[in-house]
Amino acid sequence: MGGIPERDSGQAAPGPDQRVGAEPAPGEPARADSLAELLGGRGGAIDATLPPLAFAAGWLLGGESLWGGVGAALAVGAAVAGVRLFRGDRPRSVLIGLLAVCVAALIAVRTGRAEDFFLIQVLSNAASALAWTVSIVVRWPLLGVLVGAVLGQRTRWRRDRALRRGYGRASWVWTATYLVRLAVFVPLYLSGQVLALVVARVALTWPLVAAALALSWVVLRRSLPAGHPGLRHPVLDDPAAPPR
Structure with missing residues (x-):
């Protein structure tokens, strides 16, 4: 995923009487980031x-x-x-x-063998599908890890139940992209279809990334409750508790 997204400088940790980790200024609407803009x-x-x-x-x-x-x-x-x-x-x-x-x-x-030029692509997609699935199961969804790193939040997002749940659901979209690629790449690789592998590589790279960015953003946004201040402002369930 290319380009260097704008990074948030982060906010100071809240005091014990605050539930919101970093709220927008009074009267100022929360910035409506999208995953495409962030990533x-x-x-x-x-x-x-x-x-x-x-x-x-x-x-x-x-x-x-x-x-x-x-x-x-x-x-x-x-x-x-x-x-x-x-x-x-x-x-x-x-x-x-x-x-x-x-x-x-x-x-x-x-x-x-010319088709072996694409072997690393097959293996990397298999490894990625496994990594994203495991991250969701252990409640460290990789989408949250990536966005949290871009926003300079470290692990604060995990202390917001709604964000953690949303990132988990949206991460399944990315897991599905790797599985789709495997379903196409593996038969073509095993049958030595070099040109078909090239076509599949192009068709299932940037168009699929663009679709995953859009769909995972919709899933994530719909997973957040009404009034949630957005990705940059996690609502901390218990500011004193460590991330789970």
């Missing part, structure tokens, strides 16, 4: 589709040459990394994206 997503997701597209182009233009595909993917991956650094993306995030392309290329070269 971004579309730019980074589009960037992630460029190396696979380059791999397919190089593979085809080279007469189904694995080296042609790998070379094109690495060149475009390096170019994307350079552009992301220039526009101010965090170096660690950029390097992780470039490393993923390099590992995918290395796997394909070692096995000699």
Whole structure:
């Protein structure tokens, strides 16, 4: 998920007689953030589709040459990394994206199978589906962790029952995206459908991210009670109690 969202500086911890961790100023409406604004997503997701597209182009233009595909993917991956650094993306995030392309290329070269360029994508989606599911079950939904980090809240959001419940419900939307990708990627990978894998990678990357951002925001917003001050202002159930 790309771009650096605006971060909230956070609020001081409330006193023992306060229930709201950080209320808007009197008479000032709570800011209506959306997940798309907070997390971004579309730019980074589009960037992630460029190396696979380059791999397919190089593979085809080279007469189904694995080296042609790998070379094109690495060149475009390096170019994307350079552009992301220039526009101010965090170096660690950029390097992780470039490393993923390099590992995918290395796997394909070692096995000699073009479809193995997409193996890391299959495995990462399986791992992500498992991680998001576990996070919901243990009541540390990853959507809340991500948004809390962006807003500088640390774990204060977990002390708001409504927010914690909403993040849990909305996290199922993201879990579903990884399961959908697996349902499409695995049969294509096992049957060696290289071009179909590229099409699926593009179709199930930024469009699916955009849909998940919109749908999870609707689920989260509808999970909050009327009058809730919003994501930036957790209503603390017990300010003195540690997060559960």
